[in-house]
Amino acid sequence: MPAGDAFTPDQLYDIERAVRYAEDTSGLHFSVYVGGADSETRPFALELFNELDDPDSTVLVYVDPAGRRLEIVTGSLAKRQLTDTAAGLAALTMQTSFATGDLTGGLVTGVQQLGTHAHQPPLLHASDEQHKL
Amino acid sequence: MIPQLSGHSLLVFVGIPLLVVAVLALLVFASSIADGPRYRPGLSWWAPPVWINGPTATKPDPANLPELPELTGAPGATVTTGTAATGVARTTGGASASW
Numbered sequence: 001m002p003a004g005d006a007f008t009p010d011q012l013y014d015i016e017r018a019v020r021y022a023e024d025t026s027g028l029h030f031s032v033y034v035g036g037a038d039s040e041t042r043p044f045a046l047e048l049f050n051e052l053d054d055p056d057s058t059v060l061v062y063v064d065p066a067g068r069r070l071e072i073v074t075g076s077l078a079k080r081q082l083t084d085t086a087a088g089l090a091a092l093t094m095q096t097s098f099a100t101g102d103l104t105g106g107l108v109t110g111v112q113q114l115g116t117h118a119h120q121p122p123l124l125h126a127s128d129e130q131h132k133l
Numbered sequence: 134m135i136p137q138l139s140g141h142s143l144l145v146f147v148g149i150p151l152l153v154v155a156v157l158a159l160l161v162f163a164s165s166i167a168d169g170p171r172y173r174p175g176l177s178w179w180a181p182p183v184w185i186n187g188p189t190a191t192k193p194d195p196a197n198l199p200e201l202p203e204l205t206g207a208p209g210a211t212v213t214t215g216t217a218a219t220g221v222a223r224t225t226g227g228a229s230a231s232w
Contacts, residue, residue, distance in 0.1 A: 006172075006180035019186050035182025042229065049225065051188050059227075066178035072227040079226035087228040099232040103172045 006034055006065075011104040018108040022059075022115025028078050029058040030115070032107060036066050045071040059087075059114055061094075065103065070094055078118070086117035174232060 007015070015032060022030045031052055037044035045062035052058050056075040059082060063070055072087045090113040097106030138146075165171065172178075 006183050008167075012183075012185070015185055029186070031187055032185040033182065033187070035180075035184075036178060046225065048184075053188055065172055065174075068174055068232050070230040070232075072229070074226040076224045079224075082226075084226045084228060087226065088230075091228040091230040095230040095232045099174060101172050101174060 007104060014104060015107050015111070018111040018115075022111050022118070025115040026081060026118035027120070028081060028115075028118055029054055030061070030111060031058055032061045032063075032111065034063045034065065034103070034107075037064050037069070041067060041069040041071050045073050049073045049075075059118070061107065061111060061114070063094075063098070063103070063107070065098075068098070070098065072114070081120055082114060082118040087114065090114045090117065 019030045019032060022028075029052070033045075033048055041062065041064050045060060048062060049055050049058070049060045052060065054075075056077045058075050059078050060073040061070075062073065070091055072091055074082050074084075074087060090110045093113055094106040094110035097103075097109060
């Protein structure tokens with residue numbers, strides 16, 4: 001691995017695979033940013049979020065390893081599938097791993113958890129007819 | 134009386150133990166050497182930012198944009214420049230944590 005990179009190619013592959021899993025499961029877009037913030041973490045995460053292609057349907061996971069901060073930002077459409085409570089649970093999972101120095105494990109587990117929480121089962125009853133009792 | 138150690142004895146009693154220790158140390162530290170520097174909470178972060186699944190379209194660098202002709206307005210007119218128009222207010226949700 002080149003000196004100074006945050007992740008090895010294997011670690012990057014694991015994170016990308018978790019992102020793909022979350023996207024396939026939920027139908028939302030997932031983005032992961034790991035790096036320092038120029039300002040406060042939440043406004044900086046929102047700046048990054050607004051740069052994304054389809055922010056309304058996106059979940060951004062922002063990790064500031066130096067500041068030891070984690071932000072999960074969900075767009076207006078994404079938050080219908082992924083509630084703040086579910087995002088908070090995933091944040092707790094990631095927080096536990098990050099505190100032990102396991103950035104990759106925390107991201108993989110957390111992103112997978114976000115995707116699972118945002119999963120919407122297919123409708124079995126597509127008919128608009130009302131059921132009569 | 135101190136016995137004289139021959140070269141062969143030195144090799145057996147010093148060289149081989151040193152070799153065993155070196156091999157064991159290599160086995161112990163091999164994984165961390167291969168993984169490179171590890172993140173340790175509380176210490177400084179050394180790596181450049183990584184954005185996985187980031188924006189596909191790269192925005193033009195303002196420094197490389199061609200210069201626009203100077204605006205000429207009516208006397209007394211003011212030209213306001215800023216980034217207010219670029220800021221998009223979105224309804225967002227999510228969560229925060231620190232460790």
